[in-house]
């Protein structure tokens with residue numbers, strides 16, 4: 001369970017995690033190492049608001065997140081959205097987190113592809129009133145895409161201290177090494193051949209074992 005202190009900045013990384021993969025983990029660890037936060041909480045959605053429903057239940061996706069982070073200090077599972085039976089809106093989750101942590105920096109982590117359509121997110125302005133956005137580089141997406149230029153012009157900062165002096169409202173691009181990896185590609189590979197040696201490069205061993213034991217993604 002999350003253990004962050006209310007006065008110390010912490011980060012939340014929302015996603016479908018269908019399944020969690022090594023690029024998700026690399027992003028979370030990069031934020032932990034470079035953004036001076038006490039903790040990065042991975043928050044699997046129940047039903048994503050911005051894309052088709054995942055093929056695997058929230059319980060399985062959360063179990064895989066838990067297995068992936070079990071031995072990684074500073075990463076935790078944020079279960080807030082798991083029991084919802086309606087689409088998960090990030091703004092609602094951030095409001096709840098803000099009730100628990102009224103002060104201090106709250107960083108919401110996303111990939112550059114997500115920032116590119118951020119203005120389509122439900123109540124996106126309210127999201128920025130509740131949290132900062134920290135944005136990971138992702139191959140195939142650049143800061144010139146979609147909503148990025150306008151958002152960065154208005155809210156962008158390069159100063160880490162802004163994320164700590166202010167509680168919310170800034171967007172910072174990170175310099176993480178980009179990793180060409182997507183859950184879509186992994187699901188396709190799992191559907192074809194769960195014995196493929198390539199899979200161990202893409203997802204943690206514990207997660208791969210869970211997928212095999214629970215027979216997930218075999219009919220993708």
Ligand code: ATP
Nearest residue numbers: 015016017023110111114136138179181182183184
């Ligand atoms: P899918 O292929 O099913 O769309 P995904 O790999 O994009 O999945 P999600 O769970 O949808 O994974 O993503 C959660 C968050 O992680 C999003 O903000 C997304 O931009 C980010 N993310 C996913 N993969 C990467 C990556 N390789 N590099 C940087 N960010 C990533």
